[in-house]
Amino acid sequence: MAEAAGNQxxxxxxxxxxxxxxxxxxxxxxxxxxxxxxxxSRVFNPKSGRTxxxxxxxxxxxxxxxxxxxxxxxxxxxxxxxxxxxxxxGALRQIVPPTSNKPVALRVSAGSTILTDLNDECVMDxxxxxxxxxxxxxxxxxxxxxxxxxxxxxxxxxxxxxNRVGIPTLGVNAVGKELVRDARYLGLATRxxxxxxxxxxxxxxxSPGFEKVAAACPVPIVVAGGKKLPExxxxxxxxxxxxxxxxxxxxxxxxxxxxHPVAMIQAVRGVVHDNxxxxxxxxxxxxxxxxxx
Ligand code: 5RP
Numbered sequence: 001m002a003e004a005a006g007n008q009x010x011x012x013x014x015x016x017x018x019x020x021x022x023x024x025x026x027x028x029x030x031x032x033x034x035x036x037x038x039x040x041s042r043v044f045n046p047k048s049g050r051t052x053x054x055x056x057x058x059x060x061x062x063x064x065x066x067x068x069x070x071x072x073x074x075x076x077x078x079x080x081x082x083x084x085x086x087x088x089x090g091a092l093r094q095i096v097p098p099t100s101n102k103p104v105a106l107r108v109s110a111g112s113t114i115l116t117d118l119n120d121e122c123v124m125d126x127x128x129x130x131x132x133x134x135x136x137x138x139x140x141x142x143x144x145x146x147x148x149x150x151x152x153x154x155x156x157x158x159x160x161x162x163n164r165v166g167i168p169t170l171g172v173n174a175v176g177k178e179l180v181r182d183a184r185y186l187g188l189a190t191r192x193x194x195x196x197x198x199x200x201x202x203x204x205x206x207s208p209g210f211e212k213v214a215a216a217c218p219v220p221i222v223v224a225g226g227k228k229l230p231e232x233x234x235x236x237x238x239x240x241x242x243x244x245x246x247x248x249x250x251x252x253x254x255x256x257x258x259x260h261p262v263a264m265i266q267a268v269r270g271v272v273h274d275n276x277x278x279x280x281x282x283x284x285x286x287x288x289x290x291x292x293x
Pocket of ligand 1 (some may be wrong): 057
């Protein structure tokens with residue numbers, strides 16, 4: 001019980017010592033509110049400024065994708081090695097142990113599948129993101145596609161709702177089949193997504209010119225892995241993306257479809273957090289893969 005009288009006198013005012021005002025480590029995020037910064041600091045490692053996100057939200061448009069047929073068997077062993085889990089609310093509730101305590105980039109846009117017209121989507125109520133303790137809300141943004149206007153409206157609606165409660169938004173650059181993934185297109189798309197208020201942008205790596213895409217995007221970029229590549233090539237791509245300014249990888253198929261997914265995610269971590277060169281990361285992959293159980 002607090003007492004009004006008889007307390008030790010307060011005297012350590014640090015007169016003459018300016019109050020510490022910390023900067024914030026993430027690009028474009030310095031003026032955000034505390035809750036946003038707290039959530040972003042769970043997604044991105046404040047030491048390296050980077051993240052390894054494990055994406056396994058593919059089922060919401062593709063059904064039981066190779067490697068995701070039984071997520072309880074294939075994804076749960078990878079969870080300890082991920083900085084952040086990118087998934088649907090279905091997968092989260094069905095297979096992710098809440099005790100894993102990993103920040104979640106929740107897929108909150110949905111509406112169509114690979115069987116029809118992709119990106120004809122709406123977004124979930126903000127309450128679901130609050131209920132599930134999301135650290136990022138992820139929505140497709142189809143710049144240059146048939147549903148460009150609809151998905152930009154979805155993005156702004158989410159950002160407005162997220163700003164009210166302190167949950168940042170991840171704008172996912174959805175590249176339609178008809179669009180070329182070159183620096184010109186990706187530069188335009190990522191910039192549009194960021195200027196509409198997304199706190200983080202997910203896009204694809206391109207060569208040449210990714211360093212320009214990253215430089216012109218005023219918020220952190222995370223890079224999707226895309227279709228499965230041989231492991232060394234995937235690590236090479238991750239290395240180049242990070243080296244040219246990406247703040248992390250948001251990898252799915254190149255991890256869970258790898259010959260040894262647990263080794264692959266650790267090798268990706270080596271690239272992202274420890275600046276391992278592709279060959280060294282591949283050696284790490286082989287060493288973990290060949291370890292006797
Ligand atoms: C699919 C997505 C995925 O999360 C994204 O494409 C990352 O996965 P991959 O590395 O397999 O491309 O947005 O809806």
